[in-house]
Amino acid sequence: MERIKILEWKNISFVVPEKQDIELWYKWINDFETQSYLGSMYGNIIFKEDEEEYYEIVRKDKTNKLFMIYVNDDKKVIWNINLFKLDFFNRKAELWVAIFDKNSREKWYGTESIKLILKYWFEVLWLNKINLRFIEFNKRAQKVYEKVWFKECWRLKQESFRNWKFYDDIYMEIFARDFLS
Ligand SMILES: CC(C)(COP(=O)(O)OP(=O)(O)OC[C@H]1O[C@@H](n2cnc3c(N)ncnc32)[C@H](O)[C@@H]1OP(=O)(O)O)[C@@H](O)C(=O)NCCC(=O)NCCS
Structure with a gap:
């Protein structure tokens, strides 16, 4: 079925999430290498029902703008990007991006997204x-975030444990004024 494109730029588009994407999520998210980048998800077995629940939550959540990243030439979804915890009163949000399809990493799709x-x-x-x-x-x-003008603003020491080692969590921010300049 043709995907519904919302925004398009260079090699990628943002398409509307659909239930069929759950099958792919289920396949890719149960990979510990991918999970290792994703904070509290690491080391978990994720059930298909978990993603079905998440899909329903996101669908109804007006503070979450979730797009599937779609490669125009390949005509396939490689995973998603979202602005969540949207706070219109204080005019801020948080960003998540993940390319779960390992063959589609390091092709600039993350930067473009x-x-x-x-x-x-x-x-x-x-x-x-x-x-x-x-x-x-x-x-x-980190390289990608710096390329698109995010700057480090905060660091929490030893927040994550991977392969017998503790790692810091680094926080970054970008302001409208940075984007304008
Ligand atoms: C992180 C992610 C979104 C980046 O997207 P991407 O499409 O793979 O990255 P891009 O091709 O746009 O850019 C990668 C850049 O990092 C550079 N890079 C790759 N490995 C690197 C390393 N070990 N050290 C420094 N730079 C590195 C590449 O050379 C490239 O820089 P360039 O544009 O100057 O050549 C994607 O790889 C991903 O989803 N990874 C798994 C999940 C994840 O880490 N999500 C983020 C959680 S915070």
């Missing part, structure tokens, strides 16, 4: 600030 969501943020939502968080060993994510 963040640039596209920043455009949506700037042109549609008009928020003042976006925050995000990552684990310090995730150098690829």
Whole structure:
């Protein structure tokens, strides 16, 4: 079935999440390497029903704008990006991005997706600030966030334990004024 494209830029589009995506999520999320980047998800066995529940929660949650990332040439979903904890009163939100399809990593889709969501943020939502968080060993994510103008603003020491080692959680932020300049 043709996917419903909401926004499109260069090689990727944002499409509406659909129930059929749950099958892929189920396949990809039960991979500990992928989970290792995702905070509290690490080391868990995720059931299909968990994702079905999450899908319903997100569908009804007006403070969460979730898009599936779709590669135009390949005509496939590689996973998602969302602005969550949207707070219109204080004009801020948090960002999550994940490319679960390992063959689609490091092809600039992550960078393009963040640039596209920043455009949506700037042109549609008009928020003042976006925050995000990552684990310090995730150098690829850090590189991408720095490329799209996020700056480190906070660090929590030894928040995550991976392979017998503790790692810090790094927080970053971007303001509308940074985007404008
Ligand atoms: C993090 C993620 C979104 C990045 O998207 P991507 O499409 O793979 O990344 P891009 O191709 O756009 O850019 C990757 C950049 O990191 C660089 N990079 C890769 N590995 C690196 C490393 N170990 N150290 C430093 N830079 C690295 C690449 O060279 C590239 O930089 P360049 O554009 O200057 O060449 C994606 O890899 C992903 O979802 N990973 C798994 C889940 C995850 O980590 N999510 C983020 C949780 S906070």
